[in-house]
Amino acid sequence: MSRGRVPESLLAGAASAVVAWPLTTLFTPNTWIRPTLAVIAVVVVVGILVRMATTSWVLVILGQLGGVVLVSGWLYGRGHLWHGLPTVDMVLTFNRLLVDARLTVQNYAAPAPTNRGIILGIGLAIAVAAIIVDHLAVMRRSPAMAGLPLLTAFLISASNSGDALNPMYFVAAGGVWLLMLGRQGISSLRRWSTTVPLSTNGRRSSDDRDGAYGYAAVGRTLAVAGLVTAVALPVVIPHLPTRYLIDGLGRSTDATGFSDGQIGLKSTLDLTRSLNNPSKAPVLTYTTNAPVLTPLRVGVLQTYANDQWRPDTPDVSYSRRPQVELPRELDDSIPRETYRLSVDDSRIEAPQIAAPTPLVSGDLDGVAWGLDRQTSVASVNRSARSYSFNYLALNPTSGALDQPVEPATGALLPPELQVDPASEPLVRQLVGEVVPEGASRIEAARAIQNYLRQSGGFSYSLQLPETVTNDFGQSERPDAISLFLRSKVGYCVQFATAMVMMARESGIPARMAIGFLPGTADRGTYTIHASDAHAWPELYFNGIGWLRFEPTPSGAQNTVAPPYSLAPTSPDSPDPSASASSTNVRPTNTRPDGANDPGAQDPTTTTGTSGKGSSFLGPQARTALLWILIGLVVGVLGSLAVPLAARARLRRRLRDAPDEATRVEVEWQSMVERLGDLGVIPPRGSTPRQAGRFFQREAYLEGEESQALVRVVDGVERSRYAPPGTTLTDVRPDTQRVVRAVAGVRRRKDRLRAAWWPSEGLLEWRERRDRVVRTVRGPWDRLRERLTDKD
Structure with missing residues (x-):
C-alpha cells in the first residue's frame, strides 16, 4: 500500500474537507455538506487506487477528474444520464445550475439560501481544490505548497462573512495542514543518514534528543505557538475589507471593524432574518441645498414570492452622458422644486448607487451610468466615489392626489398589483377594517400608513417572533407577512412589505424601495452609515408617478413621513403638502436606542452638536x-x-x-x-x-x-x-x-535579546513542558509496555 500513499492521501482529503467547513457561514441550510464530502472521498479513493497502478501524475489527475465527473452526474444530474454516463444534456443542466448559483451569490448577502446550483458549485469547487491539494501534497510531496489552494478556499469564507469567523475554523484548517507538513518533514528527516543506533524494533531511541522525535517535539511546539499567535493577533489589528467575491456574498450589512472597504445593500431582503449586529462603516458623505432631506434610493423590488422580495432583471443602457428624461406619467401641473445633491467618498459597490428620485441630470466624473427603463433606478457600470445629481422634489396638491381607486381586474395582474397568496385573506380583512369605504387613493394610502405607523399598535424590533398564538392558545407559524400583521412586531422591511400588500389589495400599484435614510449632519455635511439602511413603500398616482410613504414608526428610527402622506388634522388646517417647500426643518437621523434597520443604528451619531451625556468614544470604539x-x-x-x-x-x-x-x-x-x-x-x-x-x-x-x-x-x-x-x-x-x-x-x-529571551529561561520552559508531557504520557507509556511484555 506504500505506492498508494494512503496516510498522505487521507490527510490531504481531510484538509480539503476542513477548509470547506467555514462555508456553513455563507450558505444555509447546510445540505451541501454530504454531497461535497462524497466528492472529496472519490478524489481520495481514486487517487490511492490509480497511484497503486501507476506513478504518472497525469493519469492520477485524469482518473480523479473522471471520478468527480461521474459522481457529480450521479449526485446532481439524475435524469440526464445515459446508463449512468454523462451526456450533453447533463452539461447543459449543470450550466443552468451554475448560472443560478452565480445569481444567488450576486443577489444575496451571507448567509445565502442553498439551492441545487449552490450545492453543485460548492461540490465542484471543493473537488478541484481537493485534486490540487492531493497532487501537491501526495504526488509532489510538497504539503507546504498545498497550503496555497487550502488558503484560497479558506479565504472565500473568511473574506465574505459579515462577522468574524469562529477561531475553531482556522485552528482546524491550520492544524490539519500542519499535520501534513509534519508528517512529510519527519519522513524526509528519517531518510537522512545518521549515527544514532536503532533499537531492536527498528526505531531510533525515543530518548535521543537529536533524532526525529526531538525535532518532532520542537515542531509541535512551534506549530501550537503559531496557531495561538494567529488566533490571538487579529484581536488587536483592524478587520480587512470584505472584498473577496467583489459584488457577491461579501456585501454584508452587518460587517464590522475598521474597514473602509466598499459595501452594497443586498437586493433580496429575507423577511424572516433578524439583523442584530451594529455596523459603524460609513457609506458616503454629501451636501445638498434642499431644505427637506429625502432618503437615497439604491434599488426597487416588485416581485414577492416565498416570503422574499426577488430582484428583477435590470434594463439599463450605460453612458457617460445619458439622456435623462422625466417620468412619462409626471404631469406638468405638479408643483416641483429642483435641488442638487453632491456626494463625496461613496463606498457603494457597482452597479448600485445612492440617488434621490426623480432625477433631472447627473455628473459622475466620467463613470458610465443610466436609469432602469422599468423602475427609473440609477445604476453604474463601475463604482463611483464622487458624483452629483440634480433632482426634483415634488409637492403634489391634495387635488392632484385625490384620485379614485380603480380595482384591478383580470386573471393576470401586473407585478405591482399582485398580493401574496399566503397572506391575502388576512390582508383583505385588514384593508376592509382600516380603509374607509369609498376612500380615494390618497385617503386609502394615508389610512394604511397611519394604521401601521401609529394607530395599529405595532412596535419596532429587530428580534422577530417565530410563532404567534391563535384564538385557541396554540402556537402557529404562518407566512412572514401574516406573522408580522398578527404579532405586530418587525422592522422597516416588514412595515414596508405590509403597506405594499395592503395598498395592492386596495387597488393601488405599489412596490418596495431600498436605500438609506438621510444620515446625520455635521457643519452642513451629511454622513450616511451602513446603519442607515432602510426600506420604504412607493405607491403609484396617475399624473405624478411613484411617491414615497413611510409606515415605519418614527420612535424606532428617525423616519419622517412626507407631508403629502399626512392627513389634515382639521378642515381648517392648511394642506400639509403646501408647506413642503416653505418649511425650513431638516429631519435628522439620530437613533435613540442603538437599534438598527436592517443592520443596526448608531447611538453615537449627532446632528452636529454634542448633547449632554454624549460619550467621546462610541460603544464599538x-x-x-x-x-x-x-x-x-x-x-x-x-x-x-x-x-x-x-x-x-x-x-x-x-x-x-x-x-x-x-x-x-x-x-x-x-x-x-x-x-x-x-x-x-x-x-x-x-x-x-x-x-x-x-x-x-x-x-x-x-x-x-x-x-x-x-x-x-x-x-x-x-x-x-x-x-x-x-x-x-x-x-x-x-x-x-x-x-x-x-x-x-x-x-x-x-x-x-539577552534581556527578553535568555537561554536559561528557554531551558526552564522546555523542562517544564517535558515534565508535563511525561506526566500526561506516563500512564499511556506504562500501558503500552505492559501490552508489549504480554506479547
Missing part, C-alpha cells in the same frame, strides 16, 4: 480599546515569561545547592550563559582562566570591571581545586558587574 488594552497586558505578561523563568531557575538552583562550592559554580555557569546571550561565547572546553581572558579581550574590560572578572575566576578555581574547608567568597556581585560591563559594549539588539 470602547470595545476595541478594551481589547487593545487586554492585548497589551497579555503581551507584557507574555514578554516577561521567559526572563522571569530564567530568574526563577537561578534562584532554585542556588537554593538547592548543597554547599558554597556548588553555589559558586552555579553563579559562574549563569554568568557564562548570560554573556553567551549577549553574543560573547568562549571556546568550547575552555578553563575558567581561559574563559576569563576571552571575556576580557572580547568585551574590552578595564579597571574595576576587569578586577571583578579576576575575582570571579579566582573564586571558581578555589571552589574547584581548594582543599575542603577553604572559605569561599560570594562571587554574585562580581558576576553581575561583569555582565553589566559586557552588556554596555554590545549592540542594542544583543542586549534586548
